Amino acid sequence: MTGIGAKALQTRWFVRSPIPLFRAGLGFVFGGRLLLLQHLGRTSGQPRYVALETVERPATDRIIIASGFGAKAQWYRNLQADPHCRVWIGFDRNRAAIARTLTREESAAVLSRYRREHPKAYAQLASVIEEATELSIDDIPYVELHLS
Template sequence: MTEPVSVPSRTTDRLVAVATRALRNRHLMRAPIWIYRARLGFLLGPRVLMLEHVGRKSGARRYVVLEVVDHPEPDSYVVVSGFGTAAQWFRNIQAQPEVHLWVGRHGRRAATASVLPQDRAAATLQDYAARNARAWAKMKPAIENTLGATIDEADPALPIIELRLAHG
């Protein structure tokens, strides 16, 4: 017996279009930064963090709120660059990996950013997709649309970044 083939519906297509527009809406994507600045980041839950990074050209502090896709150790958070290597925050952390994080009720904490090796990145994305199957099924097409490329969980082209808290 063959498996039924999933055909995108008009509703699914509309949802992908709306999600893609939302991801590209600068004001909407920056709204959570104001929540963190008001010291209300805990309202967003433990699956979200705010990353402070330094502009590679301007030297100015920059902020982005990201979903935590893994928290393998108490001092480690893993995030994904949904816009790939073109994301400004990703390019900034490559130039200056010393960053600061806000997570939940925790205030500003020093951390170091590093891109995961391909094998760990693939395992992390596969695990995330399995743990969050419904959310991933809805967001993956929007991310692919925004990225302009297909995402293969076994060999992700998306940069996956570990943010390790500094001790002391």
């Protein structure tokens, strides 16, 4: 099963397939597990979109996401250049947000909670990320989105 998950993460059409649903106002079908992130291209300045899985939602105005492909992920690099973004999640559409990369200590705490609260999902996610990217789930960047 891990091999399938890793291949899916590396398949562009598959990872982009939720985007039209979010843009059509149907993001609620993902029940808050996925979000649509709009960010600006750091060179082009044009809007870019990516569907991401939430790791944690510590408050209604805060969402934690992980950059499964590490610091080289385009959306992550774009947020480093300009942290202003927009988020679609659940019934919320097109909410302004500011992104902040968590410190190593904050990331470890988030991951510890995730591991404790979702042990099966953690094990599967860790193996998929490690197989797809050769990065440890402990070393990837975690980002907090603060919704306005």
